[in-house]
Amino acid sequence: MKKDLTETCLQSEQTHSGYLLKVFQDDVRLPNGQEAKREYIRHDGACVVIAELRPGVLVFERQYRYPVGCEMIELPAGKIDPGDTPLGCAQRELLEETGYQAAHWEHLGMMLPCIGYSSEKIDIFLARNLTPGEQKLDEGEFLEVFEMSLDEAEQAVLDGRITDAKTIVCLFWARRALG
């Protein structure tokens, strides 16, 4: 029989409220009855889109990511706004960031990018039958859209050009979903 490893919240305190990041520090009861502290970010969730432009060819973005100090190759993605559904978020982010709208949407699964210190959950969507249109970037958002085959993207992981974890997880899913 599996051991119960659950940690139970005794008390929760918000210790930082930034314009983006909400940090909490909780006192928890450990499985052995002792107490410990857990510090983490509460996050409203996000979505990422595997947008298939033609058979085996996906829509990618090139974007500077300040926290890591470099340009990244990524799939379209964004944070869920309050009141938003994951699908609504996925459709909006694809349209705003790339200009594409999709006739076919499918929810493939989800991932947890940062289980050590964030509650963030990312829903993974497959978008097909794309129609091009105009980007509607947020103010202060700069990115370039380009296309790459799934084969080349997998090679780009192996040679270090793609290092974004959510994008690599989506390549795993895309290989199964697209065949």
Add this chain to the structure above:
Amino acid sequence: MKKDLTETCLQSEQTHSGYLLKVFQDDVRLPNGQEAKREYIRHDGACVVIAELRPGVLVFERQYRYPVGCEMIELPAGKIDPGDTPLGCAQRELLEETGYQAAHWEHLGMMLPCIGYSSEKIDIFLARNLTPGEQKLDEGEFLEVFEMSLDEAEQAVLDGRITDAKTIVCLFWARRALG
């Protein structure tokens, strides 16, 4: 020619210093010359270990992760301590969490798990020729070690049992490195 998308730091301020999380808010110069704010966590980095027990069979852990409120299936991983090398961290975490020591170590690549709001970088190591020993868990650390084949782990991603992003990224790498 590609556009330069770089954002330049104008001023950096630490806005939260927890026992685990260090939050910074920087003023940055955008590619169009305007200013914006960027809030993010500075992280010392981490490592994750693909430990091959027998051909096609890996060492996994089951661990409760408080920020996401559930038990997770993961590969052995841990944070880099100050003064630690990534390889030193990988060797220590594998030993402490699972009791295994490895005669063969190989650095496969790295991933960035959370480019929107954390500087964290995770180095990916392959460990082979394992010798079992005794776990040396930190106080307040509870986890169970078990083995699973790469085939079953890939299936576990598709049916939602494995959702940890760093572990899924490692399965992508393991499929290429182990054949």
